[in-house]
Amino acid sequence: MSADILDGKAFAATIRARVAGHVTRLKDSHGITPGLAVVLVGEDPASEVYVRNKGIATVETGMNSFEHKLPAETPEADLYALIDRLNADPAVHGILVQFPVPAHLSERDIVARIAPEKDVDGLSVINAGLLASGQNAMASCTPLGCLMLLRETLGDLTGKDAVVIGRSNLVGKPMAQLLLRDSCTVTIAHSRTKDLAETVRRADIVVAAVGRAQMVPGDWIKPGACVIDVGINRIPAPEKGEGKTRLVGDVDFASAREVAGHITPVPGGVGPLTIACLLANTVTACCRIHGLDEPEGLTA
Numbered sequence: 490m491s492a493d494i495l496d497g498k499a500f501a502a503t504i505r506a507r508v509a510g511h512v513t514r515l516k517d518s519h520g521i522t523p524g525l526a527v528v529l530v531g532e533d534p535a536s537e538v539y540v541r542n543k544g545i546a547t548v549e550t551g552m553n554s555f556e557h558k559l560p561a562e563t564p565e566a567d568l569y570a571l572i573d574r575l576n577a578d579p580a581v582h583g584i585l586v587q588f589p590v591p592a593h594l595s596e597r598d599i600v601a602r603i604a605p606e607k608d609v610d611g612l613s614v615i616n617a618g619l620l621a622s623g624q625n626a627m628a629s630c631t632p633l634g635c636l637m638l639l640r641e642t643l644g645d646l647t648g649k650d651a652v653v654i655g656r657s658n659l660v661g662k663p664m665a666q667l668l669l670r671d672s673c674t675v676t677i678a679h680s681r682t683k684d685l686a687e688t689v690r691r692a693d694i695v696v697a698a699v700g701r702a703q704m705v706p707g708d709w710i711k712p713g714a715c716v717i718d719v720g721i722n723r724i725p726a727p728e729k730g731e732g733k734t735r736l737v738g739d740v741d742f743a744s745a746r747e748v749a750g751h752i753t754p755v756p757g758g759v760g761p762l763t764i765a766c767l768l769a770n771t772v773t774a775c776c777r778i779h780g781l782d783e784p785e786g787l788t789a
């Protein structure tokens with residue numbers, strides 16, 4: 490059996506079309522253009538991919554995009570001054586500071602500096618708390634995109650055994666919360682998990698968010714399971730020529746596709762959904778900031 494390969498790119502396009510519809514309505518009826526600010530400090534390969542693709546998509550959906558690339562040695566005070574300006578800027582409805590940041594900066598303190606209503610990554614303690622207590626949160630873009638794709642693919646998720654590999658505040662934890670809200674039986678695995686292979690073998694749904702290239706082999710996958718690969722890893726690709734690289738996920742796609750029922754590829758899987766949901770969250774933030782009705786079809 491060979492898995493159904495989930496086309497994240499195509500599904501992302503339908504989400505973006507919904508976003509574009511709401512943007513048009515905001516402009517025509519209220520004279521408001523949603524704006525998204527992205528801050529990148531230093532260099533990170535996964536973040537570079539994100540910034541490139543996000544800028545294009547933001548403008549395509551009719552929103553404003555503000556990019557701030559700062560050098561790796563940027564002092565904390567300068568970064569905070571920028572965040573304060575973005576917090577106060579009425580043209581900015583969403584703020585995203587890309588992680589990881591250089592070691593002299595604190596992710597926790599950066600998140601705390603961002604106005605919670607503009608926190609489109611859903612990282613603030615307010616958003617994390619709202620999500621954990623089952624209230625109307627701004628959910629992190631990647632888990633939101635994964636949940637939308639899972640519902641689209643499997644329908645009702647009630648009672649499914651879900652294993653999330655990774656417990657970051659950005660991906661693993663909010664993913665587990667969203668799956669729990671949809672009544673999955675959720676296990677969160679991480680670097681200290683005793684028998685990862687056995688844990689993953691129980692799962693009807695596997696979400697891999699680790700950041701280790703191709704670490705999940707096909708023989709960990711339960712036949713017919715739905716495999717969502719969040720990882721974005723750059724590895725050498727000598728077959729493409731000297732010094733060339735390619736993107737791979739955290740799942741060994743070649744062996745996993747032989748066992749899984751559904752699987753997301755990298756690239757073309759979760760990445761495009763993250764971007765579509767970032768735009769969706771920006772529109773949601775914009776509506777909330779202006780006291781307008783919640784946009785439909787953009788939240789989980």
Ligand SMILES: NC(=O)C1=CN([C@@H]2O[C@H](COP(=O)(O)OP(=O)(O)OC[C@H]3O[C@@H](n4cnc5c(N)ncnc54)[C@H](OP(=O)(O)O)[C@@H]3O)[C@@H](O)[C@H]2O)C=CC1
Nearest residue numbers: 535655656657660679680698699700719720721759760763
């Ligand atoms: N496609 C997309 O749209 C996105 C992709 N990404 C990518 O997803 C990946 C994960 O991102 P993020 O969550 O921020 O990463 P983090 O580095 O913040 O978290 C990684 C998690 O993986 C766990 N882990 C590390 N090694 C192992 C191991 N050997 N076995 C089991 N678990 C392990 C860590 O455990 P512990 O807590 O114990 O250290 C940690 O919880 C990265 O490749 C990132 O680039 C991220 C966001 C969006």
Ligand SMILES: Nc1nc(=O)c2c([nH]1)NC[C@@H]1CN(c3ccc(C(=O)N[C@@H](CCC(=O)O)C(=O)O)cc3)C=[N+]21
Nearest residue numbers: 535536538539542586587588721756757758760761763
């Ligand atoms: N605060 C914060 N929030 C994030 O959500 C966040 C972050 N920091 N830091 C970096 C990671 C990584 N990430 C990606 C999103 C989309 C693609 C993406 O568009 N991927 C395409 C790439 C296609 C290509 O260009 O080759 C795909 O997978 O098809 C990649 C990576 C978000 N992240």
Ligand SMILES: [Mg+2]
Nearest residue numbers: 588589657659
């Ligand atoms: Mg992280």
